[in-house]
Amino acid sequence: MNFMDKVVIVTGASSGIGAAVAVKFAKEGATVAVVGRNQRKLTEVVKKCEENGGKAQAIMADVATEAGVVKIVHIVINNFRRIDVLVNNAGMGRFESILSQNAMKAFDQVMAVNLRGAVHLTHLAAPHLIESHGTIINISSIASMGVLSPRNFAYCASKAALDHFTRSVALELASNGVRINTINPGPVKTNFMDGLISDAKEREKSWETIKQRTALGRISEADEIADFVLYLASDRAKSITGSSFVIDNGLLLKG
Numbered sequence: 001m002n003f004m005d006k007v008v009i010v011t012g013a014s015s016g017i018g019a020a021v022a023v024k025f026a027k028e029g030a031t032v033a034v035v036g037r038n039q040r041k042l043t044e045v046v047k048k049c050e051e052n053g054g055k056a057q058a059i060m061a062d063v064a065t066e067a068g069v070v071k072i073v074h075i076v077i078n079n080f081r082r083i084d085v086l087v088n089n090a091g092m093g094r095f096e097s098i099l100s101q102n103a104m105k106a107f108d109q110v111m112a113v114n115l116r117g118a119v120h121l122t123h124l125a126a127p128h129l130i131e132s133h134g135t136i137i138n139i140s141s142i143a144s145m146g147v148l149s150p151r152n153f154a155y156c157a158s159k160a161a162l163d164h165f166t167r168s169v170a171l172e173l174a175s176n177g178v179r180i181n182t183i184n185p186g187p188v189k190t191n192f193m194d195g196l197i198s199d200a201k202e203r204e205k206s207w208e209t210i211k212q213r214t215a216l217g218r219i220s221e222a223d224e225i226a227d228f229v230l231y232l233a234s235d236r237a238k239s240i241t242g243s244s245f246v247i248d249n250g251l252l253l254k255g
Contacts, residue, residue: 001234004029007080008233009072011063011121012090014041016190017139019048020222021087021229026054028230033076035059035090063090063117064109073124083128085233088118088162089139095151107154114158119165122180126173133177137232138166139225140182142248146255159184163244170242179241181232186248187211188220215250 008025012018014036022032026049034049034056036042042058049056059075061068076083092113096106118138129136143152144159163182170180187210211219225247231237232245246252 001028001230001236003085003230003233006030006084007033007076007082008085008087009033009035009076009083009121009125010087010089011035011072011117012139013045014038015045017185017188017222017225018087018089019045020226021089022056023048023052024223024226024230025085025233026050026056027052029054030085031055031057031080033057033059033072033080035061035063035072037062063121064112066120069117069120069124072121073128077128082132083125084132084134086121086125086129086134086136087139087229087233088121088136090114090117091139091141093152093155095149096154097151098153107157110154110158111161114155115161115165118162122169126169126178129178130173130176135178135233135237136166136169136180137229138162138180138182139229140166140184140244142184142186142246142252144184144244145246146252148251166244167242174241179232179237181237181240181242182244183225183228183232184244184246184248185220185225186214186246186251188222188225190222210251213251213254214248215253218249220247220249 008030010022013022013034022034034045046056046058061071094106140162141159143156144163166182
């Protein structure tokens with residue numbers, strides 16, 4: 001796959017899946033806008049992109065805010081004049097009971113990042129993607145398809161909504177030559193769990209429990225998800241739009 005002269009935006013790119021996606025696009029010759037909220041980590045990802053032969057620019061921005069999303073598109077268009085690929089990867093999770101006094105606060109926080117950020121960025125990037133006949137890949141989750149743990153209503157709802165948003169926009173933009181798909185990962189070995197479980201020993205115990213729940217007895221690495229992102233962004237996937245792809249090592253098969 002060759003993304004020479006292509007401009008790619010990756011949100012949530014300071015670590016995990018987003019960082020892996022950014023580096024892989026850079027390896028294939030793309031110019032990558034690396035978006036996140038941690039300047040130090042973003043700088044490290046930009047360095048890795050450049051070491052792998054690509055160009056990259058760090059953009060400090062919060063996709064949950066109006067100003068943050070406007071900033072992303074403004075910088076990319078001002079510096080690179082085009083957008084070819086948008087990867088809406090930024091996401092967060094928060095366990096909260098529907099009975100909790102903080103239930104609505106948790107819901108609003110998760111929705112602002114996982115859904116509104118992706119919708120808003122798609123809204124602003126779409127005219128540029130129409131010009132380039134580009135593509136959008138939304139990183140969703142198997143949580144959109146099954147409730148795997150209690151007190152996770154906000155995250156599950158946000159990802160289910162993201163899946164259906166993807167299908168709706170795919171139908172609307174197909175006639176403009178823009179494709180949009182989702183990837184629905186199961187557990188991926190990243191630092192995402194750090195924000196959910198603060199104790200390191202408990203985290204490791206949780207990873208082991210999750211591994212045992214998968215049919216293949218393993219947990220995906222971020223690079224595996226990144227490989228599929230690049231496939232969907234490439235001309236090899238030119239007939240694919242409005243689709244969701246589960247990458248979960250068979251976790252949903254076992255339930």
